[in-house]
Amino acid sequence: MSSFIRCLLCAVWLCGMAGDALSIEPGSNEAKRKEYIAAITRGDGVGLLPWQKSGLTREEIEFRQRIEERKTTLLKGRPQIQHPALFDSEARRRLLENVENAEGARHLTNRWRTIADHIVDQPDGYVAQMIEELTPWYGYGFTCPHCVDRLTQEGSGRSANWDYRKPEQISCGVCRQVYPSEAYPETAMLNAPRMGQKFSLYFNERERANPMDRSGKLAYQWIGTRPMNMSFSGMVRQSKAAFMLGAVEDLAYTYLLTGEPRYAASVVEIMDRFAHCYRNWLYHDYWNTVADCDPLYAAVNDMNLPLEFKRNLSADNYKRDTLEKARMLQTFWGAGRLFPSTDAMWLVTSAAIGYDLTYNATGADGRPLWTQEKRTKVERDLFLEWIFTGETYLGGPGKSDLHNNKVPRIYHAMAAVGRVLGLPEYCEVAMAGYEALRDHAFGYDGFSEESATYTAMYMEQTLPIVERLHGYKWPENSPHHGMDDPYRSDPKLKAIYQAPLDHLTPKLKYIPFEDSTQSSGPSRDYLEFGLKRYPEMFRGMAETLMGKTPSAWALFNLDAADLKGTNQPPLPEIYFPGWMTALLRNGAGPTASLAALNFSPDGGHRHADNLALWYMDGGERILGDLGYVSDTPHLSWIKSTRSHNLVVVDDSEQRFRVRNNPRRPRLEMMFTTPRVSAVEASSDAYAQCRDYRREIVLLKGPEGRTVLVDLFRVKGGSNHAYRVWSELASSWGKNAGLEFNGVAMPAEPPLPKVGASLKREDIYGLRDTRVIQNPTNSWQAKWIEDGRAFRFWNFTSADAVHASNGPGQQSHNPPGRRVRVVDVIREGKELESVFVAIHEPNSSDGIWPIRSARRLDVPKAGADAVALEIKTVWGDYLVLSEFEQETEILNTRFQGKVGVIGQAADGKKWFAASGATTLQRGDLGFSNQTARWQGGSTRIESNRIHSAVSMPKGFSALAEGCQNWLLINDGNYDTGFPLLQVDEDEIRLTDRFSLPATAHDKFTLPSLRYAEE
Ligand SMILES: [Zn+2]
Ligand SMILES: [Zn+2]
Incomplete structure (x- = not known):
């Protein structure tokens, strides 16, 4: 549509919004609706419209009465609680001993002390200035107007920095621009007049230049589709509040260490202030909507509010609303009062710990620091108010209906509050929540039904639920009364603990399959809980896995000896039967090798990437996967079949998450031996293919070195593009390039410098494609950069070879990376292909392991048969695959699935075979056996x-x-x-x-x- 037509439509539509359109009767609901939306979205902070009544509605008032009565009932007649409730009787002794003995412990306690002293040394009024009455805003979709499109991408970065020593500003993590700034004034105003709060927001240049278009289309877009108006001042408020909640812990621990009442007094003052502010903070979502009503009423009725409670600066965000019924744009998943994503309920624990450790604190005069009045206020207006805000989302009081990746933090908060306030009903919901997560979110192999990074996200708040409730005395009438220690009696919990350890790369990170970032790895909490509860799994590896500075939990729960140990984790060759991902390995330590084949079933945060290959050799990424860059339009490329190392059929996407027709991946074969390991898998993700199957064979050299044989069989479809791209020789590699040997590929144009551009062609698809038609059957391509190179050996007869470049961005900053991609393309009706390739990384000192490699013709062995002779610096191999008929080649007879005959450099001969009847060379091997x-x-x-x-x-x-x-x-x-x-x-x-x-x-x-x- 031309921009002229669009503007015309906008104008008509705006007229309509003002209530002037012919068809809308003045004073009607529809007229009011349009008038309301037009007024709010002007951004001038309009108050109540003439027809709006001021004051709370009767519903809100009655609702609030019921809430306050419920708080009273809950808190009345609680059992007496011994404080501290979240720490065992040995906790303080361990803390003091660790401060003496554990390296790194002092580092942590000094940090507590630094923050604690900073706070207690502040003048009067500091706490009120840090925790403001005005509702905090947030950083989702943060766009830095100073460097956007230049250094950063619109809506993609949450990289704003904040420092408690300069609390009234944030700065861009990339260009360092400070906000709020006169250069980027917050000229827009979003008013919540019923509740008496006003938010200032930033309109970008486009929005300021076109005041008639308040649709939201001109705003910065989050993930390319959602208008975002930032409030820098609101981000400051949020940073300050989050810091103060964290500081409650620092102060409480420092009080425990020193016994000085001023630290405890500061905890009381901060929590008292939080209770005052939290009670009135407005419910808002991460797409800029604020509910102008009682915040708890909004949390409970979030999808069914009168329009006049909903305030948002973009007209498009009201599309589904009527005057009587308007919706927040997000559920509690993306909403809250302190923070719009399950209300940052992971922070409840900090408050609970602070309350727990200071509960009986006395001042210098010997009088309790917590007066009854203050206790009541904090318990009602902070703890219960916060928990109630999340409760509806779980199904209501007593319910634990949800098990998505964001609810663990709600259950965890309930466990902490349940114990500290002595509310068994919340311990109960928390434990039931853990059980729901265990049974539904995690598969039987301990891996979640999402990606590795999201499995970690589940674990981050799920494991602490069990930990917080460990040793809890369940009341007689509780269904959990008399339950065994889950660490001993719950095999699924053990499987959940084991899974992350076994799928680490040699660099001790998660493999970046699916929505997993390149840098994510096991969290400190997980490792420390593991050291305590499953020492047989984790002992001796503490420093290797998590460095030297322990967490607060570790100082209270582990001994100094537990925190020592520089052993490497065992990192087995393994197949996850539920996740359906196979890991072949060679060598040990950070320079080991790993070839991983992913063929997971459908799931959340997974990709259309069945049979994608990822390969690390000598600790260096060779064959890549883009992993995950959250909240950006890049995701459409990252999730696409086309961006993976696999065969793309008919230039189309694999079937993925189609209702009632899930993809059916399948393990075909796997074995590991000291000299060679192999796995084969298939998938029905391409409906047009009756065979889509990949077999990889890892040849293992000394010191973790490897060569990888790759056989990809495809039957069906009319275009097969075997795609290979390396992490090496990207646009970031030094002196990087792609060289061909055996095909005369035209010269490569310079890689495009797309920078921070979010244009479709810059973030999706291959470009600058060079083509060779009818290449020979045997050629190589080399991805080269300073320090490392990778050679791809092709043995497939093809119609064409393409060399291109494609998006290779793997994190928010810096943007614009490109990777080099090669396609081996075969075309034809009802096409049948056997792609045969070898992946050969050189060593870090530049030595290529392969001396020679050739594919041998075995026409009588069957259509799928492959024979490869490979001579390397550490030994020679004959790799035979899929011989339907017994056939002799190079003095070797073979029939079966896969067989490898080898001779090491020292002359030692060996063989390995799976599913074979015969593999015989002279005296070596076997004949006529059962396969x-x-x-x-x-x-x-x-x-x-x-x-x-x-x-x-x-x-x-x-x-x-x-x-x-x-x-x-x-x-x-x-x-x-x-x-x-x-x-x-x-x-x-x-x-x-x-x-x-x-x-x-x-x-x-x-x-x-x-x-x-
Ligand atoms: Zn910037
Ligand atoms: Zn992927």
Whole structure:
């Protein structure tokens, strides 16, 4: 649409909003609605409209009465609580000992002291200045008007800095511009006249230049679609308030250490002020809506408010509203009073700890610092008011209906408040909430139904629920009365603790599959709880995993010896049967290697990326995955099939999260041995494909070095693009480039400098594509930069090779990274492809491991058969895959799924084979054996299958130093479990994972044979 037409429509529409359109009767509800929206969105802070009544409605008043009565009932007749309630009897002793003995403990206690002294040394009025009566605003969608489009991207950064020593300003984390600023005045006003609060906001240049367009389209956009009006002054208010809540903990700990009443007195003063302010802070959402009514009334009725309670500066944000019924733009998920996302309820714990530790504090005069009046105020107007604000979202009082990734913080807050205030009903909801999360948010392998980073987000507030309630004496009438220690009796909890440890990269981060950031890894809380509760899992690795400075919790709960240890975590080669992701590894420590294949089922925060490959060699990322950049329009590329290392069929997206038609990934085979490990998986994510299957074979050299064989079979569709891109040789690499050997690729134009641009072509899709038609079957491409390089060997006959560049941005700042992408393209009707490739990283000292590599023709072995001869500096390999017919090649006979014959540099010969009947070269190998044990079972236990058919004669499924996987359907997907032992009619699995009760009775156990000469 041309801008002229759009402007014309705007003008007509604005007329309509002012109530002048012909069809709207003056004084009608529709006229009032339009008049109201036009008035608010002008941004001049209009108060009540002429037809609005002032004062609270009867509903609000009655609602508030019921709330206050409920508070009274809850607090009346509580059991006597011993304070502190959140700390065990040894806590103070451990703290004092740790201050003496634990390296890093002093660092933390000094920090407490610095903050605590800073606060108690302030003049009168400081607390009131730091915690303002005016509702705090927030930083979601923060856009720095000073550097946007130049250094940062619109709506993408929350990178504003704040420092408690200069509390009245924030500054841009990138350009350092300070706000509030006269250069960027907050000229817009959003008034909440019923409740007597006024917010000043920033209109950007476009908005100021076009006062007639208040649709919201001219505002800065969050994720490209949501208008954002920032309030820098409101961000300052929020930063100050959050700091003061955190400082409550610092003050309380310093009081505990020193016994000096002034620290406790400061806790009392701050909490008293919070109670005063929190009670009146208005309910608002992270899309700029504020509810001009009793804030708790708004939380309970958030989707059903009279229009005149809803205040938002963008007209488009009222589209679904009538005069009688208006909606907040977000549920409690994205709303709150202190902070618009579940109201920052993780901070409730800080307040609870402060209250708990100072509960019985006395002043210098020996009189209690907490008067009864102050206690009542804090318990009612801070703790209960805050908890009530979140309660509706969970289903109402006593309910624990939700188990999404944001509710753990609500349950955690309830656990803390339940214990400190002595309210068993909240401990109850918290525990039920944990159980709901455990049973619904986490799969049986301990991984959530989202990504690794989001699994961590679940854990961050879920694990503390169990920890806060540990040792709690459940009342007699409680369903949890007499419950066992969950750390001992709850296998799922143990699985949740184990999962993150086992899927770390050699750099001890999470693999950036799905919505996982490049830098996320296990949290300190998780590791410290683990050290305390599962020492067998975590002992000896404390410093490796979390450095030297412990958290406050650790000082109260761990001994100095627990916090020592520089061992590396074991990092096994592993397959997660629920997450459906396989990890092949070689070497140990930070320079080890990892090839990971992801084929997860549908889930939240996952991608359309079945069979995506990620590869790290020598601790360096070789084959990449863009991971996650939250809250930006980049996500559409990042989530797309097209941005992953896999085969793109018909230039289309894989099926992903289609209602009633989930993708069905499937584990086909997995084994690990000392010299080679392999995994194969398939998926039905492309409906036009009857086969979409990838097999990777990791060849293991000394000192963690690797070469990766990659066989990708696709049948169906008419265009197969095998896509490969490396993290190396991106636009950020020094002296970076892409070189071809064996094809005459035209010269590369300079990589585009897209900077902070959010234009579609700059953040989505490949560009500058160079093309070679009908290339030879054998060529290589090298991604080169200073210090490291990666060579891709192609052995596929193709119609074309494309070389392009695409978006490679992986974090908010700095923006604009590009990566180099190569496509091997085959075309044809009802196309069948077997892509054959080798991924070869060089060593950090520049040595290429491969001396020679060639693909051998094996036409008689079957259409899918592949034979590769690879000679490396550490040994030679013959890799054979999918030989339907027994065939001889290079003096080797093979039939079966996969077989590798090797000879190490020292002359030692060896072989490995899975699902094969024959693999024979001279004396080495075997012939005419059973390839698999297959059948039904008479009984399935969590780690044992009683087979209805006896083990085939001469069957071999286990070998020294090797691991084999049993293939079985877990009730939802064809997946697999690691084998422990086989007997005549029984298969036993390791205890790493448990077979779910829903598992099918059919199983397949491929043979595994491995031997060294
Ligand atoms: Zn800036
Ligand atoms: Zn991805």
